[in-house]
Structures are given as structure tokens and as C-alpha cells.
Amino acid sequence: MGTIHSFAQRLLAAYPIQAGMPPLVEVLDEVASSVAFDERWSVAQRRLLDEESLAAPLGLLLGAGRKLDDLRSLARAFGSDWDLIAERVLGETAPSAMPALDVAPIVRQTQLLIDRRADCQDSADKLVAKLGEVEGTLTLLRRATSDVERFRLLGVLGGLKAGNVGRAPNWPDIAGVRGACADLASEASALVSRVVDAAVRPVARWIAAWVLESAEGRIASGRLEFHDLLVGARELLRRDPDVREELQGQYQRLLIDEFQDTDPIQLELAVRIAGGREAIAEDWRDIEVPPGSLFLVGDPKQSIYRFRRASIETYLEAQQHLGTTVSLSRSFRTTPPVLDWINGVFGNVIVEEERKQPRFAALAPDRPDVATGPAVTLLGANEHADARSVPRRCGGPRPTTSPA
Structure with missing residues (x-):
């Protein structure tokens, strides 16, 4: 278990010659990379x-x-x-x-x-x-x-x-x-x-x-920066069938978490390892992935789009090409009244758009309904009759609504 960059470093350290690198690979941290760039x-x-x-x-x-x-x-x-x-x-x-x-x-x-x-x-x-x-x-x-x-x-x-x-x-x-x-x-x-x-x-x-x-x-x-790790590992898997075959035997089950923020390179690494020796297609979409070998876990509603080249299009394409979709829709965190409000509001706010926005999936409660009072309360919605009655905080201007 680890980050994609540490995993890519592990691959390059195991197969440096096949990756076109010297036996000893050095990875520069952000400070060293910045200094090297300036030079x-x-x-x-x-x-x-x-x-x-x-x-x-x-x-x-x-x-x-x-x-x-x-x-x-x-x-x-x-x-x-x-x-x-x-x-x-x-x-x-x-x-x-x-x-x-x-x-x-x-x-x-x-x-x-x-x-x-x-x-x-x-x-x-x-x-x-x-x-x-x-x-x-x-x-x-x-x-x-x-x-x-x-x-x-x-x-x-x-x-x-x-x-x-x-x-x-x-x-x-x-x-x-x-x-x-x-x-x-x-x-x-x-x-x-x-x-x-x-x-x-x-x-x-x-x-x-x-x-x-x-x-x-x-x-x-062999003096690599973070992005070099991903590209070097991908090129290694693209051109060496023996390495793919060996890694397929070593990593028989692959899971990518937080997939909504996944760099497309990370997805390609996983697909080529799962596909093994036969993963020769130029486009990862054309690679046959053995059933049960690759699991992707993510929520597109939480995506930080453009983070490390993540995109909703990559998410939706993977969902279309790689097996069956299973929804985890039961909430263990909160109570039915809050979930009713969430489902009612976001069921209207989130509208499905092809290649842009996935549909909204309603959440089902697991905890019993033991709450009292309103599910959601908006604080500070009404202006105070006398703004001067509200104390200042940190020397700033007097607020005209509730401090909450």
C-alpha cells in the first residue's frame, strides 16, 4: 500500500536497466527539484x-x-x-x-x-x-x-x-x-x-x-523528479512484456483509491500490470483486463478536477471500460433527517450531464432516527435590528449578522 509515486519508484528500482536508467536511482524532493530547475x-x-x-x-x-x-x-x-x-x-x-x-x-x-x-x-x-x-x-x-x-x-x-x-x-x-x-x-x-x-x-x-x-x-x-517517476514507470510497462508479465504475477489484485483524483498515468500503470504480457495496445482502453484484477474506488462528486491531470472524463471512461459499477450508498455517519435533506437538495442540484457530471446517488441511512429538532438550521440568515449590539471580534468591523 502506498502512493502512486512510491509505487512507481519501486518499479523503477526493481527494473532500472529495462527502464533505461542506471542501477541507482535518486529521487529529488521538491526543494532539490526547484534548485535543479533554477540551475x-x-x-x-x-x-x-x-x-x-x-x-x-x-x-x-x-x-x-x-x-x-x-x-x-x-x-x-x-x-x-x-x-x-x-x-x-x-x-x-x-x-x-x-x-x-x-x-x-x-x-x-x-x-x-x-x-x-x-x-x-x-x-x-x-x-x-x-x-x-x-x-x-x-x-x-x-x-x-x-x-x-x-x-x-x-x-x-x-x-x-x-x-x-x-x-x-x-x-x-x-x-x-x-x-x-x-x-x-x-x-x-x-x-x-x-x-x-x-x-x-x-x-x-x-x-x-x-x-x-x-x-x-x-x-x-537516474536523478528523477516526481513526475519523472510516473512517466518512467509507464514507459517501462509500455515497452517490456517480460516486466508486465512478472508484475502481473506479483500484483494479482490492484486497488486504486480516491480514483476521482487519479492521474491518467496511474490508471494506465494499473491496467498494463493487470493485463500482463498481452497489454500491448497503445491505448489503455483497448487492453483486456482479467475480471477481478482491478478495483477502482472513488466518488466523482468529490473530485478536485485538474488536480494532477484528473478529469471527470477519465473517471467516466474507466467506469465504462473496466467491468461492473457497484454503488456504496449506505451512510453510517449521520441520521435519517439529515440524509433526507441531503437527498432532497442535492438530488435537484446535481443534474447528470454526459461526459461532464455523473448522476446523483441517494444515500440510505444505517443509524436509527433518534434526533430531535430540525435537520438543518441556517445561522445568521437574518440581520440584527441593531448591529451595534453585536460585539467586535479581533478589532474588525461590526458584523451585521450573527457571529455564527
């Missing part, structure tokens, strides 16, 4: 900044206000799911070269907005002054000699806010001018977003490749 990222960051092919997209990202710490966070995120990188990031078509930053449409739209100053009857109007600021930005945009500089100025236009600036009597159509300001800001922001999206793709692809390279290096050296 690797320090080297990778210098390589990234020296990469000539990424000079343009990196310059645009930094010009858009992104920071190197943002790229570090991206590397961290990739590292948490590095086994998906080859398929979901590097498996996609490589992004094409950065497109030229065409600001001509924005320049024309900005000039048309500035020309509307002539409609104002008062040169001291604050909206006229606002359009003067826009004209200064447009002048700089026309003089800009690099995409990075143009990109920064687009960001300025994207932040344009006219709001209620200006006096309506001074303009024949002040709403139209303010609307034109909003349209310009929207178009400039949209262009910034498109450019950022195009710029981040080659940078993200480079970082993803580096993360995958680092992970494969850890596997080869």
Missing part, C-alpha cells in the same frame, strides 16, 4: 537569448510587456506535463517565420480619428487634448524603424480611453468620436494579440524542446 533555467535562458532565430519574436514579446519570468513560468508548466510535449507541442506543424508587422491600417484609422478634431468648436476641450496625445503617438509610429518600437506604440494606442472626456455641446457628434477612440483601441489591441500569439509560438516550441531534453537527461542519469 538548468539559468543556462537555458542564456541559450534562448543567444538564439538568433528567436531574436525577433523575443523582442516583440518583451516589447509587449512580457518578462523572462513569464517564460520561466511557461517552462515550469511544460515541466509538469513534459510527457505530453512530443505529441501536443512538437508534434504540431512548426510555426512559420514571423509575419511582417503591418501597421498601415492602424495608421489610417488613427489619422481619420485625429482629423475629427476640426469638428470641435472649442480648442480647449479635453477630448481635443486627448486626440493631440494620439497624434503624438501616431507621429512616433510613422517614424519607428523597428517592429519592436512599432509594437510598443501599438500598445499605447490599445490603451486609449476616451470615456466621458470632452463636453457634448462642443461637438456635433461626441458619441461618434468617443466610439471611434474605442474602435481604434480595440483594433490596436487585436493586432497586438495576433502578433503576441505569433511571437510566442516559436519561443514556446523552443522552451518545450528544452524541457523535453532536460527530462530525458534526468531519466538517463
Whole structure:
């Protein structure tokens, strides 16, 4: 009995050579893993900044206000799911070269907005002054000699806010001018977003490749982090039928508890061990599991979705593919009046949705009905007539409802 990570470590320690690792495997704790990541990222960051092919997209990202710490966070995120990188990031078509930053449409739209100053009857109007600021930005945009500089100025236009600036009597159509300001800001922001999206793709692809390279290096050296344990154990079971057969004989009954929060890798490990030598299918759903060899215990209503890649879809698929479902519906904890309230309320609140929400299962009581009084009482529902009569707690503001 143990956690999935300790079980995966046990497998790798028993079959290190088959897993492509040295005989002695070291598992880094969270602190050591964090230190090791920082050391690797320090080297990778210098390589990234020296990469000539990424000079343009990196310059645009930094010009858009992104920071190197943002790229570090991206590397961290990739590292948490590095086994998906080859398929979901590097498996996609490589992004094409950065497109030229065409600001001509924005320049024309900005000039048309500035020309509307002539409609104002008062040169001291604050909206006229606002359009003067826009004209200064447009002048700089026309003089800009690099995409990075143009990109920064687009960001300025994207932040344009006219709001209620200006006096309506001074303009024949002040709403139209303010609307034109909003349209310009929207178009400039949209262009910034498109450019950022195009710029981040080659940078993200480079970082993803580096993360995958680092992970494969850890596997080869035997200095593993927690996620490496799961991926290493899964790859071991995917490629070695002798190991699967031996483990099937050793672990004839497998039980996964708290299955609603199970990483899909954990499920695949169990299915391949239960399936033994014949568990060769690429997809775990196509593996035949001998009856009585695998038990899953969980409650989807308690799921912390996205916790370690857990998903309701994985839960429901396992329920569909792996044998019979047995419901544990008798409650030993509480009394019939409380259960009647729970069944009545949550029977209406929890509505079954395909691939999203399982149906509600009513709970049956085991304890006798010996309770008195209401099953459920809401405290603090009514406001006090005199809030000053309620004492303060910890120096905070006076509450207006019951302290309970």
C-alpha cells in the first residue's frame, strides 16, 4: 500500500536497466527539484537569448510587456506535463517565420480619428487634448524603424480611453468620436494579440524542446523528479512484456483509491500490470483486463478536477471500460433527517450531464432516527435590528449578522 509515486519508484528500482536508467536511482524532493530547475533555467535562458532565430519574436514579446519570468513560468508548466510535449507541442506543424508587422491600417484609422478634431468648436476641450496625445503617438509610429518600437506604440494606442472626456455641446457628434477612440483601441489591441500569439509560438516550441531534453537527461542519469517517476514507470510497462508479465504475477489484485483524483498515468500503470504480457495496445482502453484484477474506488462528486491531470472524463471512461459499477450508498455517519435533506437538495442540484457530471446517488441511512429538532438550521440568515449590539471580534468591523 502506498502512493502512486512510491509505487512507481519501486518499479523503477526493481527494473532500472529495462527502464533505461542506471542501477541507482535518486529521487529529488521538491526543494532539490526547484534548485535543479533554477540551475538548468539559468543556462537555458542564456541559450534562448543567444538564439538568433528567436531574436525577433523575443523582442516583440518583451516589447509587449512580457518578462523572462513569464517564460520561466511557461517552462515550469511544460515541466509538469513534459510527457505530453512530443505529441501536443512538437508534434504540431512548426510555426512559420514571423509575419511582417503591418501597421498601415492602424495608421489610417488613427489619422481619420485625429482629423475629427476640426469638428470641435472649442480648442480647449479635453477630448481635443486627448486626440493631440494620439497624434503624438501616431507621429512616433510613422517614424519607428523597428517592429519592436512599432509594437510598443501599438500598445499605447490599445490603451486609449476616451470615456466621458470632452463636453457634448462642443461637438456635433461626441458619441461618434468617443466610439471611434474605442474602435481604434480595440483594433490596436487585436493586432497586438495576433502578433503576441505569433511571437510566442516559436519561443514556446523552443522552451518545450528544452524541457523535453532536460527530462530525458534526468531519466538517463537516474536523478528523477516526481513526475519523472510516473512517466518512467509507464514507459517501462509500455515497452517490456517480460516486466508486465512478472508484475502481473506479483500484483494479482490492484486497488486504486480516491480514483476521482487519479492521474491518467496511474490508471494506465494499473491496467498494463493487470493485463500482463498481452497489454500491448497503445491505448489503455483497448487492453483486456482479467475480471477481478482491478478495483477502482472513488466518488466523482468529490473530485478536485485538474488536480494532477484528473478529469471527470477519465473517471467516466474507466467506469465504462473496466467491468461492473457497484454503488456504496449506505451512510453510517449521520441520521435519517439529515440524509433526507441531503437527498432532497442535492438530488435537484446535481443534474447528470454526459461526459461532464455523473448522476446523483441517494444515500440510505444505517443509524436509527433518534434526533430531535430540525435537520438543518441556517445561522445568521437574518440581520440584527441593531448591529451595534453585536460585539467586535479581533478589532474588525461590526458584523451585521450573527457571529455564527
